Amino acid sequence: MLVLLAAIFLLHIACICLLLAATIHNAWWITDTMSTDIWSRWILTAGGNWNYTEIPAFYPKEYLQAVQASSVLACIFCILGLFVFVAQLYTLPKGKRFLFTGAFQLLAWLCIMIAASIYTDIFHKDKEPGWYGASFILAWISVCLTFISCITYFVLRKKTA
Amino acid sequence: MLSVLALTSVVLLSIASQITAIVVYTSWERHALVGSDVRLSCSFFSWHWTSPDVTFSWQYRPDGAKEGISIFHYGGGAAYVDNKGPFRDRLEFVGNPSRRDGSILIKNLDFSDNGTFTCDAKNPPDIVGHSSSVRLLVFEKVPVQAGVITGAIIGVVLGLLILVVAIYYLMRFLVARRVFSLSMSKHGKKGKGKEGSQQKQALAVADPVKLKAAASEKKKQESRREKK
Numbered sequence: 001m002l003v004l005l006a007a008i009f010l011l012h013i014a015c016i017c018l019l020l021a022a023t024i025h026n027a028w029w030i031t032d033t034m035s036t037d038i039w040s041r042w043i044l045t046a047g048g049n050w051n052y053t054e055i056p057a058f059y060p061k062e063y064l065q066a067v068q069a070s071s072v073l074a075c076i077f078c079i080l081g082l083f084v085f086v087a088q089l090y091t092l093p094k095g096k097r098f099l100f101t102g103a104f105q106l107l108a109w110l111c112i113m114i115a116a117s118i119y120t121d122i123f124h125k126d127k128e129p130g131w132y133g134a135s136f137i138l139a140w141i142s143v144c145l146t147f148i149s150c151i152t153y154f155v156l157r158k159k160t161a
Numbered sequence: 162m163l164s165v166l167a168l169t170s171v172v173l174l175s176i177a178s179q180i181t182a183i184v185v186y187t188s189w190e191r192h193a194l195v196g197s198d199v200r201l202s203c204s205f206f207s208w209h210w211t212s213p214d215v216t217f218s219w220q221y222r223p224d225g226a227k228e229g230i231s232i233f234h235y236g237g238g239a240a241y242v243d244n245k246g247p248f249r250d251r252l253e254f255v256g257n258p259s260r261r262d263g264s265i266l267i268k269n270l271d272f273s274d275n276g277t278f279t280c281d282a283k284n285p286p287d288i289v290g291h292s293s294s295v296r297l298l299v300f301e302k303v304p305v306q307a308g309v310i311t312g313a314i315i316g317v318v319l320g321l322l323i324l325v326v327a328i329y330y331l332m333r334f335l336v337a338r339r340v341f342s343l344s345m346s347k348h349g350k351k352g353k354g355k356e357g358s359q360q361k362q363a364l365a366v367a368d369p370v371k372l373k374a375a376a377s378e379k380k381k382q383e384s385r386r387e388k389k
Binding site: 061062065066068069070072073076107 | 304305307308309310311312313314315318319322
């Protein structure tokens with residue numbers, strides 16, 4: 001039983017780490033000399049230095065800020081969910097499900113899915129040079145992991161006597 | 162005591178006015194629409210009292226130009242606005258020098274007004290200090306500023322979440338209180354003679370909140386023991 005608890009806890013922490021990495025690291029779209037989105041753009045200069053520059057003005061600003069907001073919200077909900085899980089471990093009556101924690105993970109799943117979907121559908125549609133970077137992949141992996149975590153919390157029951 | 166305080170403050174002020182300089186404040190950047198008016202504010206901080214010889218001067222440097230031209234000067238109690246340069250008939254002084262405010266109003270903006278405006282204020286004898294610049298950007302349509310929509314979405318969602326949780330706990334508290342008061346009145350009606358013991362009973366039996374707390378305490382201890 002302790003192993004199961006540890007595994008669920010580790011899954012939740014993995015979700016948090018992946019979400020934070022996807023949100024903070026500016027690597028949703030990369031080329032050999034550029035690493036960009038969602039906050040700003042890193043450009044490799046001829047001298048071998050990386051310069052921190054603004055995202056160009058032709059990006060649709062409203063969609064970019066929506067992606068920023070929902071990925072930050074996903075991180076917040078996942079972290080809050082961890083604290084709620086620990087609280088529910090101690091206060092939940094026996095035999096009951098971890099619904100409150102599951103609700104937070106569900107919200108986190110919704111938010112990161114919204115962020116990843118908007119980014120995939122709106123940005124980089126015309127054949128720009130480059131490919132999807134680490135943060136983009138981590139965002140989609142977080143979608144799967146948070147979903148699994150959410151289902152786990154909705155199904156898990158506290159140990160009865 | 163009061164005199165000592167007054168003396169130290171006067172000494173500190175006189176020392177401070179020797180070593181600190183005048184500090185001029187303007188905005189960092191101003192965004193405005195074509196054809197509208199914009200108010201460029203300028204204020205300063207100085208340890209000296211505002212002197213009657215205070216001066217404000219504004220300089221304009223267009224984007225890409227190397228040097229700026231002077232467009233406004235206030236000195237000796239009178240304001241002198243631009244009457245030959247790009248801002249003739251469009252500049253107005255709306256500041257209050259005695260309140261350390263040297264703001265100007267530019268009317269009917271055009272795309273050629275993009276540039277940097279520098280305000281320099283002098284408060285004799287405090288004349289040493291840096292001037293401060295404000296960048297004017299003129300748009301056809303004011304763009305969405307970075308982070309406004311992001312902050313709005315995050316704030317609204319978190320606010321809704323807090324509201325929902327608060328309402329949930331409030332409902333639970335109100336329902337518990339209502340059940341408690343109902344059972345209190347029931348027990349109160351039944352036993353008027355044996356008030357003492359029956360009231361105690363009612364308090365012990367009909368307090369669902371306390372019951373729940375006691376039950377969950379037991380369960381918590383059991384679950385802890387079992388988990389270990």
